[in-house]
Amino acid sequence: MKTIIEPFRIKMTEALPLTARGDREACLAEAGHNVFLLDADRVTIDLLTDSGTGAMSDRQWAAMIRGDESYAGSSSWRAFERTVREITGFRHIFPTHQGRAAERILAATRLRAGDVVPNNGHFDTTRANIEYVGAQAVNLPCEASRDLHAPTLFKGNMDVAALERLLDSESGEHVPFCMITVTNNSGGGQPVSLENIRAVRSVLDRHGKPLIIDACRFAENAFFIHENEPGQARNSLLEIAQEMFSLADGATMSAKKDGLANIGGFLACHDDGWADEFRNLLILTEGFPTYGGLAGRDLEAIAVGLMEALDPDYQRYRHATVEYVAGALTALGVPIVQPAGGHAVFLDAAAFCPHLAPRDYPGIGLVNALYVEGGVRAVELGSVMFGARGADGSETPAPHELVRLAFPRRVYTQSHFDYVVETIAMVHRARDAIRPHRIIRQAPFLRHFTARFGPA
Known part of the structure; x- marks a missing residue:
């Protein structure tokens, strides 16, 4: 069929305000x-x-009823952790009340004044949290992104050559990590290819720098890759997402986007030392590490929503x-x-x-x-x-x-x-x-x- 219909039906409505x-x-x-x-x-x-404005599914609402509101070690936390780990593969996972909380913890623990953080396109809160600690947020969008009207695929890519030049310069000593935002919101919601992420990873490996993915629209990015990147049509969206995350050392996530939830997010990494610092600041500002500022019902809704987005x-x-x-x-x-x-x-x-x-x-x-x-x-x-x-x-x-x-x-x-x-x-x-x-x-x-x- 040529007509693509909504893959859901409506069982509750909300009146729209009609104004003069x-x-x-x-x-x-x-x-x-x-x-x-x-x-x-x-x-x-x-x-x-x-962000946080979507309609949750019946499965998400049903999961919320199961919400375990125990302060520490709830079953809802375990459901959340299992799902995030299945998708991302990260060793350490910390729930936060939304994406900017994850960005704040990352910036406060890993950055200092004078540092430089390259990205394909920092969005507003990412940039603000970096600048708040005195570091500099640098955008390195690919050349194709400069032409807004050209129908070029993967215009969200990072300029790999520009990243190499930055790391080879004196400023390279002040780069504690690199970020990639998928999809590239500030650049028009454009996707990033797996090929580009691999190329960025290769450059960072040569310079000994970690990669952090801003993953709030990871599932939408995976769909673009599935539809447009050669050789990826045979892979599921989950498999593509898993490969994206396998190329990174950590991630920040607003679950208010591709978590299909009204609130929530997470910060994740592999490094044990980073995790200790994240955990300590999380306890101070967000809550115990198994709820991170979220109710158990929110953790349940995100666990379901992350998979529905795929x-x-x-x-x-x-x-x-x-x-x-x-x-x-x-x-x-x-x-x-x-x-x-x-x-x-x-x-x-x-x-x-x-x-x-x-x-x-x-x-x-x-x-x-x-x-x-x-x-x-x-x-x-x-x-x-x-x-x-x-x-x-x-x-x-x-x-x-x-x-x-x-x-x-x-x-x-x-x-x-x-x-x-x-x-x-x-x-x-x-x-x-x-x-x-x-x-x-x-x-x-x-x-x-x-x-x-x-x-x-």
Whole structure:
């Protein structure tokens, strides 16, 4: 059959808030023109993030009833540990309340001021946790990623030659580990090939450096590999995931993505010394190592969700949904990152709003226009989120000005996405009216979450 249907049926519904345009304009103004500060009950279609916003399955809800809330050594912890170890193979596994907690523990124990951490593309919390301890987050995306509109496969890859040059330079002495983010969220949700991970591993081995995988969308990345990398179609998604993790020394994970859960994550490694440091800080800030800030029911939901994310029928439906929206927008002439990513469609805000310079924050203008037009909430991935600020207050723009429409898992139907496409089309037709914005107030880290803006 040509039609790819949702591999589930709906047994409970939740009403969507339907608001008037005037109400949305008032809400946005009250929120300081920052959609992060909107009340969710004023948003009709919420594509702000795919993190923790998915719908859990009946098997996950059933598993939650079995949740063992013992403080130490619960049966829910054992179920969680078995599943994570089956997928990743890591010796030491530590649950955390979400991915950024794993990043914070990693940064606090393994980094010091002056260190350099290369990655194919640090996302916002990873970068912030690295910079918070005085280290430097360096992005080394592959050459193909620079052309947003070319339909090149595996544009999430790391530039292996650039990594080699970094490690051969004086800065190489200050690299305690390298990271790879799968899929590459900051680069348009683009996948990383096994070939590229192997090549990175080979370079790191020559220099004696460990590799950490930011694994929050590992299953989506495995599906891209299965579908597009030569010789991988015969392997299951679990087998591909196992090979990815076998090339790493550790991993951070937000289970709010490919764990299909509303909360949770983990930090994992092989090294006994690292594990001792992780465990000590985990106890201090997250909880006992067998619950790590999570309830037993959360551990159970993640254990089930991690395996459901590796179901090829689920992944086929999810990727078809993203491609459906991407194809509709492309047909309308809306500029998007090509090919479609694994968890989102990324609008090219710079091309969408050619009358706006990076200092005008075109992504913020576009995000706000989408909300006012149709109650659709998206997120800017441009110079607000990823721009660099100097000590003198100067700003260096981000490499790209993007707007991400992240798809919550198992939440919206085709008609919802048709509505999103219609909203974007209406904004695109009136794109010359999108106004520049200025930052009125901002935080020193992760400013996009709480900044307040005003139209310039």
